[in-house]
Amino acid sequence: IFTMDLYNMAGSPSTRAIIMTAKALGVELNSKNVNTFVGEQLKPEFVKINPQHTIPTLVDNGFVVWESRAIVVYLVEQYGKKDSPLYPEDPQKRALINQRLYFDMGTLYDSFAKYFFPLLRTGKPGSQESLDKVNNAFGFLNTFLEGQDYVAGNELTVADIVILATVSTTEMVDFDLSKFPNVDRWYKNAQKVTPGWDENMKRLENAQQFLKDNMIEKLKV
Amino acid sequence: TIGNMDFYYSPGSSGCRTVLMTAKALGVELNKKYLNTREGEQLKPEFVKLNPQHTIPTLVDNGFSIWESRAIAIYLVEKYGKDDSLFPKDPKKQAVVNQRLQFDMGTLYDSFANYYYPLFRTGQPGTPEDFKKIETAVGFLNTFLEGQDYVAGDHLTVADIAILATISTFEAVDFDLSKYPNVDRWYKSAQKVTPGWDENVEGVQRLKDMVNAKKAEHKKN
Numbered sequence: 281i282f283t284m285d286l287y288n289m290a291g292s293p294s295t296r297a298i299i300m301t302a303k304a305l306g307v308e309l310n311s312k313n314v315n316t317f318v319g320e321q322l323k324p325e326f327v328k329i330n331p332q333h334t335i336p337t338l339v340d341n342g343f344v345v346w347e348s349r350a351i352v353v354y355l356v357e358q359y360g361k362k363d364s365p366l367y368p369e370d371p372q373k374r375a376l377i378n379q380r381l382y383f384d385m386g387t388l389y390d391s392f393a394k395y396f397f398p399l400l401r402t403g404k405p406g407s408q409e410s411l412d413k414v415n416n417a418f419g420f421l422n423t424f425l426e427g428q429d430y431v432a433g434n435e436l437t438v439a440d441i442v443i444l445a446t447v448s449t450t451e452m453v454d455f456d457l458s459k460f461p462n463v464d465r466w467y468k469n470a471q472k473v474t475p476g477w478d479e480n481m482k483r484l485e486n487a488q489q490f491l492k493d494n495m496i497e498k499l500k501v
Numbered sequence: 502t503i504g505n506m507d508f509y510y511s512p513g514s515s516g517c518r519t520v521l522m523t524a525k526a527l528g529v530e531l532n533k534k535y536l537n538t539r540e541g542e543q544l545k546p547e548f549v550k551l552n553p554q555h556t557i558p559t560l561v562d563n564g565f566s567i568w569e570s571r572a573i574a575i576y577l578v579e580k581y582g583k584d585d586s587l588f589p590k591d592p593k594k595q596a597v598v599n600q601r602l603q604f605d606m607g608t609l610y611d612s613f614a615n616y617y618y619p620l621f622r623t624g625q626p627g628t629p630e631d632f633k634k635i636e637t638a639v640g641f642l643n644t645f646l647e648g649q650d651y652v653a654g655d656h657l658t659v660a661d662i663a664i665l666a667t668i669s670t671f672e673a674v675d676f677d678l679s680k681y682p683n684v685d686r687w688y689k690s691a692q693k694v695t696p697g698w699d700e701n702v703e704g705v706q707r708l709k710d711m712v713n714a715k716k717a718e719h720k721k722n
Contacts, residue, residue, distance in 0.1 A: 331644045332604070343593055347607075350599035357592035371579040372565055378572035383554070385607055386569075423553045 287312045287326065287337040291487025293389065294348035295336045296480045297445035301352040301438060303476030304366060305359050309338075317494075349381045352438045365435045377432040380439035383420070389446045391417045396453050400491050418460045421447075425462035429469065436473060444470045448480060452488050507532045507561040509548065513673075513708035514538075515610060516570030517558040518666040518701045523574040523659055525697030527581050531560075570666075571602045574659040587659050598653040601660035604641070610667045612638040617674055621712060624719025639681050642668075646683035650690065657694060665691045669701055673709040 286309040288295040302309050314320045314335050321333045330337045330346050337346040338354070345354055356367040363369045367377060391413040395406040405411070421443070424431060432439040447467055450457060457464045471477050508524075508531035510517035524531050536542040536557055543555045551566045552559045559568040560576075567573055578588040589595050612634040616627035626632070642664065645652060653660040668688055671678065678685045692698050 332608075332641050343596075345593075345596040345600055347600045347603040350596050350603055353599060354592055354596040357595065371576055372567075374579065375565075375567045375572050375576035378575055379567060379569045382569035382572055382606065385603065387554075390607075420554050 283310060283339070283341055284308065285310045285312050285339040287314045287321075287329070287335050287339070289314060289316055289335055291483045291490065292335070293445045293449050296448070296483055297348050297442045298336055298338070298351050298355070299479055299483070300441045300445065300474055300476035301355050301366070303479065304436075304441065304474070305355055307355060307359050349385060349438075349442060352442060353381075356438060365437065366441075367438050368433075373433055377437050377439045380424070380432045381442055383424075384439075384443050384446055388417045388421060388443065392446060392449065396449075396455075399453065414455075415459075418457075418463060422460040422462045425466050428462075429466070431466070436470075440470055441474060444474055444477075445480065448484060451481075451484055452491075504563045505532065505561075506530065506563070507534055509534050509536050509543075509551070509559040509561075510557050511536060511538055512700075512704035513711060514557060514704070515666045515670045518669070518704045519570045519659075519663045520558045520560065520573050520577070521700050521704075522662045522666065522695055522697035523577050523587070525700070526587060526657075526662070526695070527577055527583075529577055529581050571606065571659070571663055574663065578659060586656055587662075589654070589658070594654055598658045598660045601645070601653045602663055604645075605660070605663045605667055609638045609642060609664065610670075613667065613671065620674070621715055624715060635676070639678075639684060643681040643683045646687050649683075650687070652687070657691075661691055662695060665695055665698075666701060669705050670708065673705050673712055 284307065286295070286298060288298070288311060290311075290313065299309070314326065316335060320326070321335060326337075327333045329339060329344055332346065334346055336348055336351060337344065338351045340354075340358070345351055353367055356364050360366055368374065391410065395410040395414050399405045421431070430436055430440050431443050444467070447457075447463065448471075457467060474480075506529065508520065510520070510533060512518070512535070521531070536548065538557060542548070543557060548559075549555050551561055552568050554568060556568055558570050558573060559566060560573045561567075562576075562580075567576055575588050578585070582588070588598060612631070616631040616635055620626040642652070649655075651657055651661050652664050665688070668678070668684065678688060695701075
C-alpha cells in the first residue's frame with residue numbers, strides 16, 4: 281500500500297507550494313486537514329509524527345519530513361525525473377535556487393507574514409516598520425527578476441513555485457504589485473505556466489472566505 | 502582547482518561562521534574580505550553589484566556569486582566535497598538535513614534574533630514572550646537530539662555546523678544550556694569534532710565584546 285499523507289491547512293502558503301509541486305510531478309497527496317487555529321496540531325497522535333508539530337508535514341510511507349521548502353525539494357528528488365529542471369543537479373543552479381528559497385523564508389514570506397497576518401486575524405495592520413520591510417523584500421525580488429522570466433535561472437523551478445505561493449497571497453490583501461514591474465510581469469506569467477495554479481487560487485479564495493467568516497464573528501463580539 | 506574564492510563576512514555573524522566551518526571541513530581556502538556592517542560597508546556599490554541584497558555572508562567563486570549561509574554551505578559540499586557525507590545525496594537523508602537547516606533559520610536563530618537583536622541595538626531585550634520562544638525552540642532541538650549524536654542522522658552534516666554556529670552564539674549572551682541535556686551533550690561533543698571550531702570561538706568572542714560594549718554604553722545613558 282502506497283500512502284503519501286500531507287498534514288496541512290488548505291489555504292496556507294506553505295501548503296499551496298507543496299500542492300503545486302506535487303501537481304508538477306504528477307504525485308498524488310492524501311490531504312489530512314489540521315486546523316491550527318484551534319490547536320489540532322497539538323494532538324498527541326500528530327506530535328508523535330512531528331515533534332515540532334508544525335504543518336505542513338509529509339508522511340511518505342512512514343518517512344516524515346516537515347518544512348515546506350524541504351518537502352518540495354524532497355518530492356522533486358524522490359519523484360522527479362533525473363536532473364529535473366525543477367531542481368537541477370548542477371551545484372551552481374541549485375545554489376541559486378536554494379538562495380531564493382532561503383530568501384523566501386527569511387525575507388519575503390517572513391516580512392509579509394509579520395505585516396499581513398495580524399491584519400488578517402485582527403483587522404489591525406502591523407507597524408509602518410514592518411510594512412517597509414515588505415516593500416524592501418519585494419524590491420529585492422524585483423531586482424532578482426530584472427531581465428529574467430523565472431526567479432532562479434531560465435526555467436521554472438521549485439523557487440518559482442514557492443515564491444508564487446507567497447506572492448499570490450497578496451491577492452488576499454490590499455497590496456499593489458504594479459509598484460514592482462518585474463514581479464508583476466513574472467507573476468502574470470507564472471500563473472499561466474505553473475501546474476496546480478487553479479488549485480492554488482481556489483484555496484486562496486476559500487481561505488479568504490474562511491477569514492471573512494471568522495473576522496465577522498470577532499466583530500460581533 | 503579552486504581558483505579565486507572571495508568570502509565577504511563579519512566574524513561575529515553566525516551565518517558567516519557556518520560557512521567558515523564548512524569550508525574548513527572541506528579543506529577549501531577562502532579569501533576572506535571583512536565587511537563592517539555596523540558601518541554600512543555592505544552598501545558600497547561594488548558589493549551591491551556582487552549581491553543586490555547586500556547581505557553577508559556572500560561567496561564569490563570565480564565570478565559566481567552566492568549568498569544565504571545555508572545555501573553557501575550546501576554549495577561548497579556539492580561542488581568541493583570529496584564525498585556527500587556533509588550533505589547526503591540520498592533524498593530522505595537530505596530532507597532531514599534540509600528540515601534542520603530550515604528549523605535553524607526560521608525557528609531557532611529567528612527566536613534568538615527577535616529577543617537579542619533589540620538588546621544589541623538599544624540595550625533593551627525583547628519581551629518575556631520572545632524569550633519563551635527561544636526556550637521552546639531549544640526545547641525542540643533537545644527533542645530532535647534524543648538518543649542522537651548528531652542533529653540530522655548518524656554523522657556530522659552541514660545541519661550540525663549551522664546549528665553549532667547558532668548555539669555557540671547563545672554563549673555571547675550567557676544563555677543557560679544546561680536545562681537542555683541533549684543539546685548540552687551534543688554541543689560539547691560538536692565542539693571537538695567540527696573543523697574550524699577555534700575560528701568560530703574567536704568570532705563569538707568578537708560578538709560578546711560588542712554586546713558588552715553596548716551594555717556598558719546603555720548603562721551610561
